[in-house]
Amino acid sequence: xxxxxxLMVVVVSATMxxxxxKPKDADIKTAVEKALAADPSMTGTTIDVKDGIVTMGGECxxxxxxAGCEKIVAGVKGVKSVVNNCTITPPPPPPPxxxxxxxxxxxxxxxxxGLKDIAGxxxxxxxxxxxxxxxxxxxNRMKIMQMLASAKVLSDVTGLTEKK
Amino acid sequence: xxxxxxxxxLLQTATxxxxxxxxxxxxxxxxxxxxxxxxxxxxDALWALYAKIDPNMASGDLMMNIDIKADAGAQLKVTTDSxxxxxxxxxxxxxxxxxxxxxxxxxxLVEKTDDSWWKIKTADGEEGYAYAQYLSPL
Numbered sequence: 001x002x003x004x005x006x007l008m009v010v011v012v013s014a015t016m017x018x019x020x021x022k023p024k025d026a027d028i029k030t031a032v033e034k035a036l037a038a039d040p041s042m043t044g045t046t047i048d049v050k051d052g053i054v055t056m057g058g059e060c061x062x063x064x065x066x067a068g069c070e071k072i073v074a075g076v077k078g079v080k081s082v083v084n085n086c087t088i089t090p091p092p093p094p095p096p097x098x099x100x101x102x103x104x105x106x107x108x109x110x111x112x113x114g115l116k117d118i119a120g121x122x123x124x125x126x127x128x129x130x131x132x133x134x135x136x137x138x139x140n141r142m143k144i145m146q147m148l149a150s151a152k153v154l155s156d157v158t159g160l161t162e163k164k
Numbered sequence: 165x166x167x168x169x170x171x172x173x174l175l176q177t178a179t180x181x182x183x184x185x186x187x188x189x190x191x192x193x194x195x196x197x198x199x200x201x202x203x204x205x206x207x208d209a210l211w212a213l214y215a216k217i218d219p220n221m222a223s224g225d226l227m228m229n230i231d232i233k234a235d236a237g238a239q240l241k242v243t244t245d246s247x248x249x250x251x252x253x254x255x256x257x258x259x260x261x262x263x264x265x266x267x268x269x270x271x272x273l274v275e276k277t278d279d280s281w282w283k284i285k286t287a288d289g290e291e292g293y294a295y296a297q298y299l300s301p302l
Contacts, residue, residue, distance in 0.1 A: 096189055
């Protein structure tokens with residue numbers, strides 16, 4: 001009788017031990033990391049597992065990436081739930097477009113159009129620059145520079161003098 | 165990095181003003197800066213700083229390609245000196261003049277066709293292309 005009782009206790013505790021330990025958190029972590037590594041867009045995420053609950057950290061480029069990560073992790077065997085603490089880092093802005101602008105005919109025309117209403121200023125196109133000459137008021141000088149910048153045209157305005 | 169230093173105050177102000185997509189790169193002696201200002205006032209403030217840092221803006225070492233946030237439907241004020249602004253059939257001075265907007269008149273943005281030409285619509289329903297330089301988002 002006593003022996004049977006003892007055996008039962010052994011069996012029950014062994015079962016409990018077996019259930020609670022499988023799969024182990026460390027194994028889950030390895031499996032999750034392996035699953036994430038298969039997707040090249042998921043880099044820089046950190047994984048922490050405790051009692052089958054996975055906590056994710058790190059940076060994602062957008063919402064889709066964040067949700068995608070979470071889906072992959074949730075699908076790993078042994079994961080009970082996922083706490084997604086990933087933050088979203090927007091991609092850096094593209095470099096200024098003026099870096100690659102060429103002074104083609106259409107661009108030259110834009111400059112000429114912009115100067116049309118400013119009397120006494122001439123423009124020549126030399127190399128990659130608009131070379132301006134003439135006498136201008138301070139207000140018009142500002143307008144000319146703004147116009148050149150919006151057309152993304154490099155300029156030489158040393159020939160612009162101040163109109164008295 | 166010398167130009168980044170020369171225009172440090174301008175770059176700092178651009179950041180403070182929250183210029184969207186602010187980017188700056190130095191290339192062949194010119195600092196290229198781009199982004200979108202939230203208002204005409206912010207845009208004017210940056211240009212005033214440029215004129216302060218580089219008198220007469222004559223060094224030719226800054227390309228400040230900043231535009232002003234304006235979505236379709238935005239109100240634009242005609243900022244010609246005093247004359248009417250031509251509204252044309254195509255985005256070019258070759259385009260036929262199909263309407264005019266008066267100095268200080270407020271028109272509606274239809275689309276930003278390119279950096280220099282925007283499609284606009286007047287209160288009278290005239291629709292066509294006008295030179296963006298003379299249009300300030302309200």
